[in-house]
Amino acid sequence: MKDVISEILKNNQLSVTENRLKILELFQKNGKALSHGDIEKMSGKHFDRVTIYRTLQTFVDKGIIHTIPTADNSIMYALCKDTCSEGHHHDDHVHFLCEECGTTYCLDNVTIPQVTIPKGFSVHQTNVLVNGICKNCR
Amino acid sequence: MKDVISEILKNNQLSVTENRLKILELFQKNGKALSHGDIEKMSGKHFDRVTIYRTLQTFVDKGIIHTIPTADNSIMYALCKDTCSEGHHHDDHVHFLCEECGTTYCLDNVTIPQVTIPKGFSVHQTNVLVNGICKNCR
DNA sequence: TTAATTTTGCAACACTGTTGCAAAACTTTA
């Protein structure tokens, strides 16, 4: 397990450090989107706040995790699929936020629908965020 | 003009104050989404920060403005249509963020597409956020 | 005009995120 995570880091030209192993492991274990605050709590205040911020930013830059827009003012992060790489994210799936438990899911199999935009506007990226109740809360 | 805005406030059982008139006027004049920071700058530091926060929250509660999810960590606000009321928003349109000028638009005529969600999940609301270049920037 | 109610501004605070820099950890090389 640790070895697999180490490989991910090495493949991205990143030093293998305790902090990075731990944070990647948290994403793997939880299988859902995490906020900076979530990680800070779960890592048992073992790492500095700043280090966590910098690690998340590094992972986003490298295409290891992606950010998810939210209606309230918080950034969520989730693991990317193998198709993402440095500077090139392809996380074109729908995100679901459960209003009961607060969990944010990547619905990897639900593709983003095509939206028709008025003339003169050109589209780079479309984000779809669905709110509701998840399968565990009903 | 001021009278029309006063009416909006009275219809929502809100006292007519200079602050509220000014903020509503800013939304009417600009015709685009505004952040708390935008309003603070545009109002010429005439009102206290806290007052602006509370006014925005009040307007959201009353169904006068709605919030817009963003990919970066900032809340944007825009005027609702007449169909919204206290506790009942119906702002089911697509939002567009221009990567060039930073303007956020409500695309009132672009309806939210239906997304098919896995079994066990139930949908309350769907937000669609499109990034790209707007008609003024190309 | 006065009394009752609502709104505002101030102070103080909590939370989130950023930067510079020296120390520590990690990687490379020999």
Next chain:
DNA sequence: TAAAGTTTTGCAACAGTGTTGCAAAATTAA
């Protein structure tokens, strides 16, 4: 394995954002 070079970390300090309590001011109702 040890030393040198490079990257990462933790600390301190700071900026930005948003919240709460409370007394003063403004607005509304009588």
